[in-house]
Amino acid sequence: MSGERPNLRERRRTETQRMIQSHAMRLFIEHGYDATTVDHVARASGVSTMTVYRHFPTKEDLVLYDRYDPLIAARVAARPADEPLVRRIGRTLVETTRTLVETTRTAVGPADEAPGARSSPEKDLLLARLRLMIDTPALRARHLDSQFATQKAIVDALLGDAPDPELEFRTWVAASTCLAAMHVALMRWAQEDGRPDLPGLIAAALGAAFDDDFN
Structure with a gap:
């Protein structure tokens, strides 16, 4: 017990x-x-x-608090070790976002309505948090601390206990650049009231930054 x-x-x-x-x-x-x-x-x-x-x-x-960092860290560590760093991180961000914000199908509706889709609670919460962050200077400033914590979680997951200094440098660069591209996608998604497909938007932002396919 x-x-x-x-x-x-x-x-x-x-x-x-x-x-x-x-x-x-x-x-x-x-x-x-x-x-x-x-x-x-x-x-x-x-x-x-x-x-x-x-x-x-x-x-x-x-x-700003969420429970995403441990999930992202576990997923990025589980990807193939021979995969390029930016693809390993970028695809993890796209796939994790897809898991968190995917819509839920309503199995049964009123007799005169066909089953439809409704937003997931995580998607609604993320959209509300982003809107507040955009409108509140204090939150925008603190967001940098939150993003740094996510970067560190990714770097720690990829490097292990005995990192090589050069690899550590390249991993920090890859993580920070991927998260910067993701941030741009999140801001656009919030400004468009959550209508675009967020995982696709993040993949497009990463593709624009690295000229690669992140879907």
């Missing part, structure tokens, strides 16, 4: 994080980022302000 407890605690921690972030995003959208305080988020979530800070050390983290 003791071996199961950390897993249960981690699931509860994740559920609490998602609940708090969901309430925060709703309040930010309804009342504005600057007008919404951490105390407001705590009251809406039914938890203490200290609990919010325990999960999200800063107000900006309520928008």
Whole structure:
């Protein structure tokens, strides 16, 4: 039984994080980022302000925090080791994005409606976060820290425990350039209200940067 407890605690921690972030995003959208305080988020979530800070050390983290970096790191490490660095990283970004934002088919609808497609919750959350980031200077500044953390997760996953300095340099360059291209695609996607196919847009941005196929 003791071996199961950390897993249960981690699931509860994740559920609490998602609940708090969901309430925060709703309040930010309804009342504005600057007008919404951490105390407001705590009251809406039914938890203490200290609990919010325990999960999200800063107000900006309520928008910028996600769980994507470990997934990206695991996937990039699993790709063939002989694949060129930029393709290894770029295709991981495209495939991971596709997994996160793919639409879900509604199996059963009203009798007079055919089954259709609806946005995934992750896609809706990503779009809301990007819109807030575009409109809020403090979030745009903190986004650089978030992007650096993603770069480091990718580099660490590719290099292992004993990196060669030259390989480490080239890996940082590849990771930062791929993420910069992805950022441009994300900004365009948000500005177009999430209508374009995001994985395809990221693949196109990477293709423009590296003259290669990332689909």
